[in-house]
Amino acid sequence: MSRSTLFRLVACVVPLLIVGCAQQPEVPVRSAEPFRISYTVGPCYGTCPVYQVAVQADGFTYFNGERHTLIEGPRQRKNQTGVFQTVQARLAEWQPAIGVTQATQDCEPRATDLPEYAVIWTNAAGDKAVLEHDTGCRSENARQLTDALKSLDGLLGVDAWVGPAAR
DSSP states (O other): OOHHHHHHHHHHHHHHHHHHHHTOOOOOOOOOSEEEEEEEEOOOSSSOOEEEEEEETTSEEEEEEEESSSSOEEEEEEOOTTHHHHHHHHHGGGOOOTTOEEEOSOOOSBOSSOOEEEEEEEETTSOEEEEEEETTBOSHHHHHHHHHHHHHHHHHTOHHHHOGGGO
């Protein structure tokens, strides 16, 4: 191969390599930080309220009452700044890793016929962490989690929609 042929080959290939490298798509960064925390409550064998609540980082809270709630159907409200971070901090101790579904640990002794919670942390990529909690679990840690979960309705301003049965 002559020197001029080699030079022409390099002159053609190098720009193609540069252009090809420059056009590589950026790989999106998946954040583990949730932008939405939602929870469902119920049912039980009696008249326990059955409803869903979701709070987003933008401050909006969404509620949907299904059964035995004062308000049935969807509602939404705008919360004050920082409410999402407060919910996140209140539940941080029990949040599983993104991609993991976990049931309440240490559930003995256990009472029956009490409502269950399913808490879902969702990040911007749509990845989820799920915690399933039976409020009948009576271990110390489970009681603390039940108290933290029950306190969310008042914090988010949906307790009036749930009604007095949940209090």
